[in-house]
């Protein structure tokens with residue numbers, strides 16, 4: 001822990017409660033938090049902000065490789081989605097990815113105005129909206145997109161009611177027969193759920209909760225699988241061998257913090273191990289969740 005003050009005043013007393021309130025980290029303010037992170041305008045703004053850029057580059061590379069394989073397996077590339085909407089575009093890492101796969105148009109939105117301004121400059125033919133996806137009108141509700149993507153965004157809506165509203169807005173953009181693709185820290189095991197820490201900017205929910213809100217909005221789950229095995233922090237604490245994944249992640253992080261060369265080496269090793277472990281189907285960290293809106297009856 002860095003710089004945290006600890007109180008010796010017993011909790012349960014008025015003085016103890018006051019001391020605890022003074023010690024408590026500030027509540028998560030999404031707009032301020034993301035505006036601050038996006039000032040750097042690098043993968044650290046949207047990936048693991050506390051880790052070196054060189055490691056983040058590798059984490060994104062591994063996810064990209066796994067995502068490409070997933071899209072092929074799910075036959076989502078023949079034909080490729082023509083109209084894509086990215087929820088929480090961030091730095092726009094994934095925007096060229098969709099164009100390279102054959103998309104005609106990639107629109108999106110983000111909470112951080114500075115990020116959206118950069119995206120508009122980079123992709124002038126597309127539409128990028130600045131705003132909170134909990135608010136109406138930030139995501140088009142016209143059900144016109146072949147593919148809507150949500151990569152590590154819904155975990156940052158920590159209030160359950162707001163999460164449900166945002167999920168409804170996300171779902172409303174998917175056309176009949178179209179897909180919603182999420183990369184989120186969705187938990188498969190009840191035993192993995194952890195209480196929300198004070199000041200936390202994210203939360204890992206059960207897959208069942210994602211299903212609840214998205215199925216209520218008319219989507220159906222197609223498949224849930226690992227987005228990576230070792231190339232992100234392990235969250236499935238209920239898995240029998242989770243200790244091994246925690247050890248490998250912590251070792252990589254420790255090495256990466258020793259400098260750019262070590263960070264690149266740690267990234268390479270994680271990438272190699274991830275390639276070996278992925279075929280086993282074990283899913284200790286984030287998940288790829290694919291939902292579909294059924295075709296309208298003829």
Ligand SMILES: C[S@@+](CC[C@H](N)C(=O)[O-])C[C@H]1O[C@@H](n2cnc3c(N)ncnc32)[C@H](O)[C@@H]1O
Pocket residue numbers: 030034045046047087088089090091092093094109110111112115131132133134150151152153156157
């Ligand atoms: C972890 S980053 C992921 C960015 C991008 N999807 C990626 O994978 O590189 C989360 C992004 O979602 C945006 N975001 C967070 N909460 C949001 C909200 N309530 N509405 C819209 N965007 C939000 C942030 O500004 C940030 O760019």
